[in-house]
Amino acid sequence: MSTSVTDQTAISTALGRVRATFAAGTTRPRSWRAAQLTAMRTMLLTHSTEFEQALHSDLRKSPVEAQLAEIGSSIAEIDHTLRRLRGWMRPSRVRTPMSLFPATARIVPEPLGVVLIIAPWNYPLQLSISPMIGALAAGNTVVLKPSELAPATSALLARLLPAYLDAQAVTVVEGGVEETTYLLTQPFDHILYTGNGTVGRIVATAAAEHLTPITLELGGKSPVFVDETTDLAVAARRIAWAKFLNAGQTCVAPDYVLVTEAARQPLLAELTAAITEMFGADPQRGNSYGRIVNQRHFRRLRALLAEGDLVTGGGSDEADLYIEPTVLTGVTGESAVMAEEIFGPILPVLTVAGVGEAISFITARDKPLALYAFTGSAAARDRLLQETSSGALNFGIPMAHTSVSGLPFGGVGASGMGAYHGKFSFDTFTHRKPVLSKPSFPDTMRLLYPPYTDRTLKL
Numbered sequence: 057m058s059t060s061v062t063d064q065t066a067i068s069t070a071l072g073r074v075r076a077t078f079a080a081g082t083t084r085p086r087s088w089r090a091a092q093l094t095a096m097r098t099m100l101l102t103h104s105t106e107f108e109q110a111l112h113s114d115l116r117k118s119p120v121e122a123q124l125a126e127i128g129s130s131i132a133e134i135d136h137t138l139r140r141l142r143g144w145m146r147p148s149r150v151r152t153p154m155s156l157f158p159a160t161a162r163i164v165p166e167p168l169g170v171v172l173i174i175a176p177w178n179y180p181l182q183l184s185i186s187p188m189i190g191a192l193a194a195g196n197t198v199v200l201k202p203s204e205l206a207p208a209t210s211a212l213l214a215r216l217l218p219a220y221l222d223a224q225a226v227t228v229v230e231g232g233v234e235e236t237t238y239l240l241t242q243p244f245d246h247i248l249y250t251g252n253g254t255v256g257r258i259v260a261t262a263a264a265e266h267l268t269p270i271t272l273e274l275g276g277k278s279p280v281f282v283d284e285t286t287d288l289a290v291a292a293r294r295i296a297w298a299k300f301l302n303a304g305q306t307c308v309a310p311d312y313v314l315v316t317e318a319a320r321q322p323l324l325a326e327l328t329a330a331i332t333e334m335f336g337a338d339p340q341r342g343n344s345y346g347r348i349v350n351q352r353h354f355r356r357l358r359a360l361l362a363e364g365d366l367v368t369g370g371g372s373d374e375a376d377l378y379i380e381p382t383v384l385t386g387v388t389g390e391s392a393v394m395a396e397e398i399f400g401p402i403l404p405v406l407t408v409a410g411v412g413e414a415i416s417f418i419t420a421r422d423k424p425l426a427l428y429a430f431t432g433s434a435a436a437r438d439r440l441l442q443e444t445s446s447g448a449l450n451f452g453i454p455m456a457h458t459s460v461s462g463l464p465f466g467g468v469g470a471s472g473m474g475a476y477h478g479k480f481s482f483d484t485f486t487h488r489k490p491v492l493s494k495p496s497f498p499d500t501m502r503l504l505y506p507p508y509t510d511r512t513l514k515l
């Protein structure tokens with residue numbers, strides 16, 4: 057199937073509109089950029105309940121989780137950006153060499169143009185809004201393609217964004233593979249894609265045709281190392297919280313645990329206790345636990361439960377797209393559950409002899425989006441820092457790096473390329489243009505011109 061001519065015409069018209077707006081210079085003044093961010097903030101606050109409902113409809117996300125991980129975090133990012141925008145936009149002076157004297161050199165940040173943002177379904181609001189904040193702050197126009205797998209959030213964004221923001225500069229293209237495939241045939245000045253690596257490769261290939269720069273926010277298996285020198289009750293609670301948030305459908309969720317033999321039994325007991333403490337004896341009946349996004353993902357996940365020994369969980373209900381928070385042992389590096397990113401509420405726990413074996417296990421695989429460790433040993437922490445590579449490395453707390461606006465967020469190797477959040481978003485969507493100025497008088501360049509003499513070299 058391909059997009060109909062009508063759809064293609066509508067998409068092309070929208071693209072022509074945002075391109076013309078950029079060319080007219082509308083988006084360059086700081087006042088325009090700040091107005092967009094402020095309007096986005098107003099939109100999120102005014103329609104907060106509708107966003108909560110859309111996220112509940114798409115993922116059964118609890119309203120509290122929607123506020124914390126989608127609406128509130130987006131507002132925090134807007135506020136962070138608004139406070140610093142003037143400074144970020146300011147050109148910076150650079151020293152010039154004596155040979156050019158007198159001259160001045162500056163780096164002038166300029167917007168790239170039209171930015172395409174392709175968002176996934178798991179945090180369908182936040183992962184649409186957060187890149188937009190950077191793109192608009194940097195003075196670009198934006199085409200947003202939300203995920204078709206979160207249809208309620210996608211429809212709400214398509215209705216509200218053009219109503220609150222400058223509709224000549226921001227457009228939302230709803231749809232799935234067909235619409236995205238068509239969009240990718242068009243020239244953009246930057247593409248930020250969030251999603252899986254298979255589609256990431258499709259985006260990269262399409263972008264290469266136009267030499268469009270890309271940021272790829274991908275996923276992968278983020279490991280957690282735990283040893284007996286840490287407080288295992290605290291570690292278990294933090295791992296369970298990060299793993300089972302959004303029913304495990306978080307790009308930076310702990311994917312699996314590598315635990316030392318001495319810590320294994322107590323950690324498993326604490327994980328079981330933490331799950332009950334957080335979600336009750338029957339998480340399906342509570343309102344703090346999400347659902348799997350669709351039947352395809354539900355079946356993929358249920359199939360992963362065929363192997364291994366259940367420590368807790370393992371139950372499921374297809375009609376409700378519910379999978380219990382599950383902890384598994386008895387799997388190896390070769391098991392199906394260890395082949396690909398799990399992206400669901402299943403936590404395999406594997407035993408390692410120590411940090412050395414954990415490092416060998418991790419470095420034999422793709423570079424993860426995040427690596428987490430709970431250990432009281434400074435030597436083990438230092439080894440993990442020096443001997444592994446990952447998008448981010450957190451000690452003592454999974455996932456929370458995403459809420460630190462001063463840290464770049466992104467992957468490395470198979471987990472992605474480029475980064476954003478805070479100033480890194482502004483920089484991602486900005487060209488840092490070198491501007492060199494030299495007056496005509498005095499014409500010191502004459503000293504460099506041919507015919508060459510010994511004096512020329514001494515300059």
Ligand code: NAD
Nearest residue numbers: 175176177202203232233236251252255273274275276307
């Ligand atoms: P998805 O299925 O919603 O796909 C993402 C986007 O790609 C959607 O907008 C979709 O329409 C588009 N798309 C899908 N197939 C396409 C095709 N053939 N051609 C062009 N476009 C296509 O989301 P997903 O990929 O299932 O998301 C889950 C993955 O995303 C996981 O691997 C997760 O780790 C990763 N992820 C990464 C981050 C991050 O910030 N690094 C955040 C969230 C999710």
